[in-house]
Amino acid sequence: MTKAYQANYNLTMESKNKPDGQKALSFIEATRRAQIIACAIETIATLGYAQASVVQIAKRAGTSKGVVFYHFTDKETLIEQVVNEVYSSGTQYMEPRIKAQTTAVEMLKTYIQTNLEFIGSHRMYARAIAEIMANYRTEGGKLRYDVVAEEPVRAIPEMILRKGQRDGLFKAFDPFVMAVTLRRAIDAVPAMLEAYPELDLDAYTQELITIFDQATRKN
Amino acid sequence: MTKAYQANYNLTMESKNKPDGQKALSFIEATRRAQIIACAIETIATLGYAQASVVQIAKRAGTSKGVVFYHFTDKETLIEQVVNEVYSSGTQYMEPRIKAQTTAVEMLKTYIQTNLEFIGSHRMYARAIAEIMANYRTEGGKLRYDVVAEEPVRAIPEMILRKGQRDGLFKAFDPFVMAVTLRRAIDAVPAMLEAYPELDLDAYTQELITIFDQATRKN
Amino acid sequence: MTKAYQANYNLTMESKNKPDGQKALSFIEATRRAQIIACAIETIATLGYAQASVVQIAKRAGTSKGVVFYHFTDKETLIEQVVNEVYSSGTQYMEPRIKAQTTAVEMLKTYIQTNLEFIGSHRMYARAIAEIMANYRTEGGKLRYDVVAEEPVRAIPEMILRKGQRDGLFKAFDPFVMAVTLRRAIDAVPAMLEAYPELDLDAYTQELITIFDQATRKN
C-alpha cells in the first residue's frame, strides 16, 4: 500500500518535468495510458487474469494490440502500472482518514471502514488486484505478488495493532495472525459484492468492524 | 463439502457398468485415474493453475497427454475430480471429529482445529484447491467455484454458528459474515505455510481459535 | 565438419536403441522429421534465412506450424538439425575419398574436388548452410556459427596443408590464411551456381585446384 508498490510510478511521469509547450502531445499519451490501464483493470476484473490477453484489453479500449504495445513495452509493465494505479489510489483515499484518528481502536475501525468504502466505490479495482495477486508470476514461476510481497500492505494494520497493544487498548494476540485474518476478511468482500449484488455493504462493514473490535479490544 | 462437489463423480465411473471379464482392467483404470488426479493436484499446487497444462500433468504421471484424455474426457472433468478428491478427503477427516463435540463452542473450535490439521498434513491439496477456486472458469467466463458455489462449504460453520446463537452460547452477529471471515482466515493458511516455512502451525491454529472464540462467544 | 557439429545428432536417434516392435511408429516420426528438415533446407536456401519462418517451412512440407513444433521443440533445434544433416552428409561423402589419398598434394586436390562435387549434387544444402552461418544468432546477438565456431571445419584443410609442409611438398606459407582463403573460395561456389546456371562446375573445380596447387606446391 506504500513505497513498495509505488516505486516505478513516477518513472512514467517524467513528461511532467519537461518544459512547457509539449503538454498537448504529452496529454494524449497520458490519456491513452490511463485509458488502457482502466481497460486492463476492467478486463482483468471481468474475464479473469488468464483470459485478460492483450487483444482483449485492446478490444475493450477500442483499438488493437499495436496501440497497447506502443504505450507499454511489455504486458508485464502494463500489469505493474495497473497494480500501481490500484494501490496508489487506494492509499490516497485511506491514508489521510486513518491518520486523522487518535486511538488505535479508532484507527482500526477507520482502516476497515475506509478500505471497504474504497472497495465499494472501486469494485473493478478490487477484483482486478485480487486476480493479479493470485496469478501474476515471474519468469521463474513464483507468484510475483505473493504473501511475502504483500508485507508492506499488511504493515499498516499490523502497526495499528501493535500500537493498540502498546497503548494498553488491545489484548494480547499475535499481530501477524490478526493482520493476516483482517486482510483476508477485507479481501473477501469484492467477490461477495459481485456474487450477491443485493448485499448491504454498510451492514457488512459494521459486522466486520464489530468482529475485529471484539477480537482485539481489551474489555 | 458435500453434494455440490460430488455431483459428477459417478459420471465418469461408467466402466463399472461394463460387462464382466474386464474387472482387472477396471482396477487398472481406477488406479490410473487416482494417479492422474494425484499428479494433477501436485502439478497445480506446484506450478499454479495456469501453468498446469495437460502435458505437465501427464509428464508428472510419467505418461503422455493421450493417457490423460483417455481417462478423462476433458481437462474440465479432470479438474472437477480433483476438487472432489480434495473435498471428500477433507470432509472424511473433519466431519466425525466435529460431530463428536457437544456444544457449539467446542464444535467451532474443532472445526478450525481439524481443518488446519488437514491443511497441515495435505499442503498440496490446499494449494491446489486454492488455485482452482481462483482460476477455474466456465466457458461463459464466470468462476466455476465462486462464492456462491462455495455455499455448501460455508454451510457447516454457518450451522455451527447458528446453533451457538440458538443455544445462547454465542453473541448476536451475522452468521454469514462470520462464516465468510472464518473461511477466508482458514484459506489464508496454505499460502502462509508455503511462504513462511518456519511458521508454527499449531500456534497459528490457537491464535485463530482464540480470535473466533472472542468474536463469537458470549462473555 | 566433425565432432562439434555432430554432438547432438544422436540425441534424437535414441529410438534406434529401443527394443523391436515399435519401428513402425518410430518410422513415421523419422520420416516426418527428415521431411521437415529437408523442407527447412529448401526454404532457407530459396527464401533466405530471415524469410524462412516456421510457417513457410511448414507450408513447403504441406502441413501447418503445429506439426513442426510437434516434432521439434524449438525453431532453434530444427535449425541445428539442419546444420547437422548438411555437415554429416558432406563429411560422409568427402572423408573416405580424402583418406584414400597418400600425399598432401593429392589430398588437397581431393578435398577441393569432393567438396565441389558434393556442392554440385546438393546445391540447396550449400545455400542453406551459408544462410544459417551468416544469420543464425544466439540470444546474446552473437553469430552462433561464426568464424571461430568454424574452426573444426577449417581444421581438415589446415591439417592437410601442415602435413604438406612437414613432408616438404608445400612451400612456406601461413596455413591459417591459406585455409581461410581456400574455404571462402569453395563457399563462393553455391551462389555462383545459382547466379550463373550455365557455369561449368567441373571447369571451375579444375581452376580452383590449379590456383591452390600453384599457391601451395613447392616447384
Next chain:
Amino acid sequence: MTKAYQANYNLTMESKNKPDGQKALSFIEATRRAQIIACAIETIATLGYAQASVVQIAKRAGTSKGVVFYHFTDKETLIEQVVNEVYSSGTQYMEPRIKAQTTAVEMLKTYIQTNLEFIGSHRMYARAIAEIMANYRTEGGKLRYDVVAEEPVRAIPEMILRKGQRDGLFKAFDPFVMAVTLRRAIDAVPAMLEAYPELDLDAYTQELITIFDQATRKN
C-alpha cells in the same frame, strides 16, 4: 564500386533543386542524412542485418523512427545509400593508388593492399556491407546484391588480371574464377578481424599478396 552502386545516389538529393532560402535547411538535411547513414552502418555492423531495425538505427542516432522516414522514404533506400557510402569511400581510397602503378603485378598487389588497408581502417563499413550483401533481398525474395550485381566490383581485379595476361606477366587461368576467389579472400577479412582481435592485419595482407602472386605470376 562504380556506376551500379551509385545509380540512385542523386535520386534522393532533390533538395538541391529547391528554390533559394532553404540552403541552411538543406545543410541540416545533408548532415542528418549523413548521420543516419553512419548510424545505420554502425547498427548493421554491430547487431547484424536482421536486428538492425529502423528503431535501433534511430535510437543510435538519438532520434525516433519518424526522423529516419522523413529523410529516407524507405528502409530500402536507406540501405542503398549505406551501400553507396561504403563503396564510394572505398573506391575513393583505392582507385588513385592502383592507377599509380604501372605493371599488372604491382596493380594486383596494390589492389589487395589498399583494399585491406581500407577494411582495417573502416571495420564497421566492412562488416555492414557484408551483412547487407548476405541479407538484403528484393520483394521477390532474390538477393539484391548477389553475385551478378557484384560484377562491377569484380570488374576491377578482373581487368587487372586480363591486363597481366595480355602483357605476358600472368599465366593462363580463368580471370573470372581468380577474381571471384580473390574477392572472397578479401571479404573474409572483416569477420576474421572481429573474431580474432589479435590478428596481425599486415601479416595477413602479405600472405594474401603472396598467395595470389604465386597463383597468377608467370615464373
Next chain:
DNA sequence: TATGAATGAGTGTTCATTCAT
C-alpha cells in the same frame, strides 16, 4: 523539419483436443 501515435501483418510458441492405430 520533425515526431508522437497508430496500425496490421507477421513471428515463434503453447495448448487442449481429436483421431487412427
Next chain:
DNA sequence: AATGAATGAACACTCATTCAT
C-alpha cells in the same frame, strides 16, 4: 487400454510504414 501424430486457435511481441500535427 494406450498413444503417437496432428491440428488450429490463441498468445505475447516486433516491425516497417503511415499520418496528422
